[in-house]
Amino acid sequence: MPRPKRIRKVDNPPHFKGFSPIGTTNKNEPVVLNFEEYESIRLSDFELMGQMESSKVMNISRPTFARIYKSARRKIAQALVKGSPIVFEGGKVYFNSDWYFCKTCGCRFTHPLKDQELKYCALCKSTEIISYEESLNKDENKLTI
C-alpha cells in the first residue's frame, strides 16, 4: 500500500459550491476541483505568493504544491474551453482546527459536535490534546503521514 497523502491545510474554503457557464444549452459533465486545488490557485494567483511560501501555508512540500497547482490549472482550462461547470469538492484537506492530536496515544481525531466543548482525547480520554497544526510544528510529535 502506498504512503497515505499528507493532509493539506486549507485556510479559506470557497463559500459557494462552484461555477456554471452562461448561455450554453448542452450539459457537460462538471469538472471537480478539489479544495486543495482551489487553495493553490487562491494562494498563487490571488494572494500572489511564491510556491515555497504557499507550500508552507498548506503544510506540504514545494513539489507537491506544484503538482496540485498544475492539476488545478489544467482542470480550470478544461472547464473554460469546453464550457463545463466547475464544482468544488473533496480532496485530502483539513480546514483550520478540524483535526486534533492527542499527545498520550498519538491519535488524530475530529470533533463534529461543535457546540460541545472538547476536553478529552476521543480514544484514551487524556487531556493532553492540541490542534493538529500545533502537532506539526513540534518535532517530537511529528507524524509519519
Place this chain on the structure above:
Amino acid sequence: MKIAITSTGNTLESKVDRRFGRCSYFVIYDTETQAIEFFPNPNKNQIEGAGPASVQVVASKGAKKVISGEFGTKIKPIFDQLQIQLIALPQENKSIKDIIDLLNHQN
C-alpha cells in the same frame, strides 16, 4: 455509545486495518453493554466508491465514533454531516483488544 473499528480479521487479536473503505471486517463495540460484533465489509472488493458505501454501513449500525488507520479523501465531509467522530491512528500493530482496552480506560 457504539464505536466502529476497522479490523483485518474477525478475532480480538486482529490488527486495526489501515484502510477504512476497503477494510476486511468492521467491529462494532458497544460501550454500555460491552457487546462486540464482527461483520465482514461488503465493500471490500469494490473498485470505486468503497469509502462512501462503507460510511453508510457504519452509519446504519448506529456508530458514533469510527477508528481506523487512515481515511480517504471523500470520507470526512460525509461523516461531519452525520456528526460521527473520526479517529485516525498513526501507529500500526494495534490489535482490536488494545483499542477496546484504551476505550475502557475512560472513567
